[in-house]
Amino acid sequence: MSNLEISQELDQKDLTRLRVLECVRNEKEISRIDIATALKISPATVTSVSADLLSAGLVAEVRGDQESKSGIGKRGRPRTMLKLNADAHKIAGLKIARRAIYVLITDFEGEKLASYEHPLDTVTMSPDELAQYAYEAVKHACDKTDFTIEDISCVALGVPGQVNPNENYVHWSSSLTKRDVAMGQVLDRWFTCPVFVENDANLVAKAEHRFGEGRGFNTFIVVTIEHGVGLGIVLDGHLYSGHRGCGAELGHMKVQLNGALCQCGQRGCLEAYVGEYALMREVSVAGSAEKMSSVADITKSAKAGNPLAQSILERAGQMFGMGIGNLINLFDPERIILSGAQVDFDHLHSQHVMDSIKRSVVNESTPLPEICVHRWHEDMVTKGAAAYGIEQVSKIKIKQVVSDAA
Ligand SMILES: [Zn+2]
Missing domain, CATH: 3.30.420.40 (ATPase, nucleotide binding domain)
Known part of the structure; x- marks a missing residue:
């Protein structure tokens, strides 16, 4: 499954569901009425959307001890809040480096469950070898936990070079012996869950935006300095990757x-x-x-x-x-972040x-x-990869719940 296919399938209602889910993710715990205020949508819409998210298992209800931020609601009565269901999915974020593959496994909230560094004895490899190493790396990471690789809902892989994330296609990478590789298809032969491929610098930009020096900035540039020089551009709060997906x-x-x-x-x-x-x-x-x-x-x-x-x-x-x-x-x-490991x-x-x-x-x-x-350490890319995987699995599950209900 490609990012493009998923995005094309999402309709306006799905996008509202995603916005509500993102709001819950950002706020940790939030009441329905506060979501309506924050997103400027009607309370009735929030009620219906949260029912969808609850039935998809993506969020859970908890008893809050605070009054609503908006002040609406009875004083002293605990409010029902929504929070992410951390156990809903396990995500593997990977980075292909020159001497190792780094893996971070997180829950649906992005909290670390396990990490693993899988040494590579070669710098460049065939697409099949890369897929096999990636699979083995995730499997080893899972061996450190009480779950198995079959429990992983989504894998996201950061590779250096020119990548079209919409198609999981690698035009060129210093890690691969071949050019123009439908890497997603090669990885699909190993993994049973959906797999996504992105440029590693874009994943650093994603991680900087979410957890690092880019927090609170709308327009910033991340220059990654490693074996090569990478670039991630965030414009108006969104990662920019060009018309063909391989810009920057x-x-x-x-x-x-x-x-x-x-x-x-x-x-x-x-x-x-x-x-x-x-x-x-x-x-x-x-x-x-x-x-x-x-x-x-x-x-x-x-x-x-x-x-x-x-x-x-x-x-x-x-x-x-x-x-x-x-x-x-x-x-x-607004800001330029020189970011390197x-x-x-x-x-x-x-x-x-x-x-x-x-x-x-x-x-x-x-x-x-x-x-x-x-x-930073390599975990900046794997954190970005896991965040990307969480976004993708959210879209897939939101689409599924709606088609199940239809
Ligand atoms: Zn060049």
Whole structure:
């Protein structure tokens, strides 16, 4: 099942059900009358929609001890509140990294039930191998719990590269040996539950929006710095992924005509100047006498005064600053979040980079958007993946309850 098929099936009533469910999710516990006020819909609609959500098992009723926020209702009498039914579904969020597959299993509220790191002995693999590793990783994660992989309602997978989430289709990924893969279909051969595939940076943007540095912001940009450079754009509160679903590729923005060769096969991409592999390539081309085998090594050597290491980082910073300046010119975001896990990226938010950004921004008289740095562990992607899985399973179940009732 693809995201596009699910979205096309949803009618106006389903969308109202989703809005009510989202409202309950955000508020933890809320009365029907407060939902009506918050969403500006009639109490009768809320009553009918909550009956649907209760029969779908997605929400549960609890006795609240507080008065309604709107003040309507009798003082002192406990109110019936709605909350999510955490046990309704178990979701697996996955991230494919270079050396491991990370899994996070959550309940329907997004609370962690188990996590697991499945080592990979290869960086690139065939689609079938990837699907098999993903299945094994989820199975191992389930082995740490009292439930089995058959109890999982939905799997969502974050992969690096160009992904069309509407079709679960991977145009290109640094993790795959093949291009143009209907990855959803390959995964369906392993998993019995619905599986969804998204770009990993988009899932970071989702996680930043829900739990991280993007909370409370409507228009912001997340730049992920790992082995490559990823981008997630949130516009007016929604993740933007382009008409074909695979937009927002900062790493492959061209910054140099006929420039350095990128791992995507084209030339002059930003990533070919700032990605970890690009920096390592420069070290080897220059034939450095000093052994530098990671970005952390280059950073250390630069701090110790090695001119080669300094010039490599300086150029990477200049190119990165130009790329961020272009983003500001295009989107005018409230905030830019530089978000990364393991790769050392101090050189990408130095004063030198900020100066490079300022030089690239057209409107020099207005202050730059706030640029903040968020370091995390791999769980930022798996949390985003689980959140995406929860959204998808909600849509599927809402559609099902209505067709059951019809
Ligand atoms: Zn490229």
